[in-house]
Amino acid sequence: MPHDHHDHLSPSGHPYRSDDDHPLTYWQTMEIAVRELLIEKGVTTASDIAKQIDAMDARNPAMGAQVVARYWTDPAFAAALLADGAQATREMGFDIGPMKLIALPNAPDLHNIVVCTLCSCYPRNLLGLPPDWYKSRAYRSRTVREPRKVLAEFGVTLADGTEVRVHDSTADMRYIVIPNRPAGTEGWDAEALAALVTRDSMIGTGIARTP
Amino acid sequence: MGGDAAGPVPTDQHDFALWEKRVDALMVLCSGKGLFTVDGLRRVLEDMGENSFETMTYYERWIASVNQNLIEAGAYTTAELAAKMSQIKARGDTYGEASDAAR
Numbered sequence: 001m002p003h004d005h006h007d008h009l010s011p012s013g014h015p016y017r018s019d020d021d022h023p024l025t026y027w028q029t030m031e032i033a034v035r036e037l038l039i040e041k042g043v044t045t046a047s048d049i050a051k052q053i054d055a056m057d058a059r060n061p062a063m064g065a066q067v068v069a070r071y072w073t074d075p076a077f078a079a080a081l082l083a084d085g086a087q088a089t090r091e092m093g094f095d096i097g098p099m100k101l102i103a104l105p106n107a108p109d110l111h112n113i114v115v116c117t118l119c120s121c122y123p124r125n126l127l128g129l130p131p132d133w134y135k136s137r138a139y140r141s142r143t144v145r146e147p148r149k150v151l152a153e154f155g156v157t158l159a160d161g162t163e164v165r166v167h168d169s170t171a172d173m174r175y176i177v178i179p180n181r182p183a184g185t186e187g188w189d190a191e192a193l194a195a196l197v198t199r200d201s202m203i204g205t206g207i208a209r210t211p
Numbered sequence: 212m213g214g215d216a217a218g219p220v221p222t223d224q225h226d227f228a229l230w231e232k233r234v235d236a237l238m239v240l241c242s243g244k245g246l247f248t249v250d251g252l253r254r255v256l257e258d259m260g261e262n263s264f265e266t267m268t269y270y271e272r273w274i275a276s277v278n279q280n281l282i283e284a285g286a287y288t289t290a291e292l293a294a295k296m297s298q299i300k301a302r303g304d305t306y307g308e309a310s311d312a313a314r
Contacts (some may be wrong), residue, residue, distance in 0.1 A: 024300065024309050027271040028230050032310050033295040034278050035233060037287045044240045052236035117213025119253050120269070129227065129235070133220050135269050141217040153220055168213065171249035 056129065063094055064126040064176055065197035068208075069190040071103070072181045085176070089126065096125040096174065104167060104204075105178040111158055113151065113204030114167050114175040115143040121169035123176050127199055134203065144168065154205040167204075177201065179208040230306055231270040238277050247280035255279045 038044050067089055071078045080088040085101030101123065104112035116122065117140050122130040133139050143150050147164050151157070158164065167175045179201040185193060188211075200206030227235075242248060255276035263272060282289060302309045 022306070023304055024306050025271075027267070027274050028306050029296050029299050029309065030278055030292075031230050031234050031237075031274045032299050032306075033292055034274065034281065035237060036299075037291060037295055038237065038241070038281075041287060043244060043246070043286060044237075048240060049233060049236045052239055053232045056232065056235065056239075115213075119256055121249075132224050133222060136221050137264055138217040138220045140213060141215040142220070144213045145216070150220060171253055 056124075059125060059128040061127045061197075061199035061202065062194070063128075064123065064199070064202045065194040066190070067092065067094070067103075067126060067176065068178055068197045068202065069194035071105070071178050072193055073188075073190045094126055096123065098172075100173045101126075102167075102173060102175050103178055104165070104175055106180045108180065109159075109161060110163050110165065111151075111156075111204065112165050112167060112175075112177045113143060113147055114169060114177060115140060116169040117141075117144055118168075118170075121171060121174060123174040123202075126174075126176060127202060131199070151205065154200065156205065156207060177204040179206075182208050182210045184211050227270075230310075234270045234274045234277065238273060241277065241281065241286075246284045246286055247277075251280045251283075252276050 035049065039046055067081070070092070071081055077088065080091075081103045082105070085103045086096050086099065089096055089101060104114070106112055116134075120130055120135040122134060124130065139150065144166050147166050148158065151164070169175060179197065181193070182196055185196070196209040196211065198206050198209060201208045238252065242252070252273070253276075256272055259267075259272060259275070263275075267275070278292070281287065282292070299309050
C-alpha cells in the first residue's frame with residue numbers, strides 16, 4: 001500500500017484537491033464572478049466553458065508520444081517537424097494554436113530539457129496540462145542553474161561528456177523534446193514505439209522506456 | 212526566478228479542482244477571443260511580486276491575472292465585479308453552493 005490515505009485518493013491515485021465542500025475562498029469567488037459576468041455579457045457561454053474543459057481533459061501525453069514515434073519512423077515527417085513543428089503536428093490532427101512549436105531532438109551526446117522560468121508555458125495541446133512540479137518554484141529556478149542535479153532528482157544521470165541544453169519557453173513558443181529511440185526497437189512500428197514515450201521524456205526530465 | 216537557488220523539486224501531484232479547470236478554460240476562451248494575450252497574463256503574474264508565489268496557489272494567481280486583464284480590456288468594470296462577488300458570497304459558504312445556487 002503506497003500510503004495510509006488511500007481512501008482519499010482519486011482513481012488516478014492522486015489526492016483529491018479541496019474543492020466543492022470546503023469553505024469558499026476569495027479567489028474561487030472571483031472565478032465564479034468572472035465566469036458569470038462573461039456569460040452575462042455574451043463573451044462566452046456555460047456550454048463553451050464546459051466544452052473547453054472536456055477538450056483539455058481529453059489531451060494527454062499519448063498525443064505527443066505519437067508525434068515522437070512518427071519522428072522516429074518517418075524521415076519526411078521528421079524533417080517537416082523540425083522545419084515547422086506547429087504545421088507538422090496540425091497535419092496529424094493536433095492543433096497547437098497560434099504558437100510556434102520547436103522540436104528538440106536528443107542525440108547520444110546531447111540531452112535537451114524544457115522549463116518555463118517565468119510561468120508554466122508547456123505544450124499542453126500535445127501533452128495535456130503540465131504536472132505540478134513543472135510549475136513549481138524549485139523546478140523553474142533550478143533547471144537553468146543546475147540542470148544536471150535536477151535531472152538526477154528525476155533519475156536521469158548523464159555521462160560526463162553529454163551536453164545538456166536547457167530551453168526556456170516563452171508565451172509564443174513551445175518545445176517538445178524528441179528523446180533518443182531506445183536500442184532494441186529496430187523494425188518496430190510507430191504504435192508500438194509510442195508506448196515507450198513517456199511524458200517526462202518529452203519534457204526532458206526522463207528518457208524513453210526500453211523494451 | 213530563473214537561476215535562483217531553491218529546494219528539491221516537489222513531486223506531489225493533485226487532480227485539478229473544477230474551479231481551477233474553469234479558470235484555465237476562461238483564460239483559453241478569452242485569449243481566443245482576443246480579449247488579452249498570454250503576454251498579458253504573464254505581465255500581471257510578474258507584477259504580483261515574489262511574495263504572491265509563496266502565498267497564492269497557481270490558479271489563484273491565474274484568476275487574479277485573468278481578472279485584471281479583462282478589466283483592462285473593458286469586459287466589465289470593477290464595480291460590476293464587486294457587486295457580483297458579494298452576490299455570490301451571499302449564496303452559500305462552499306464553492307458548490309456559491310457556484311450553483313440561485314441560477
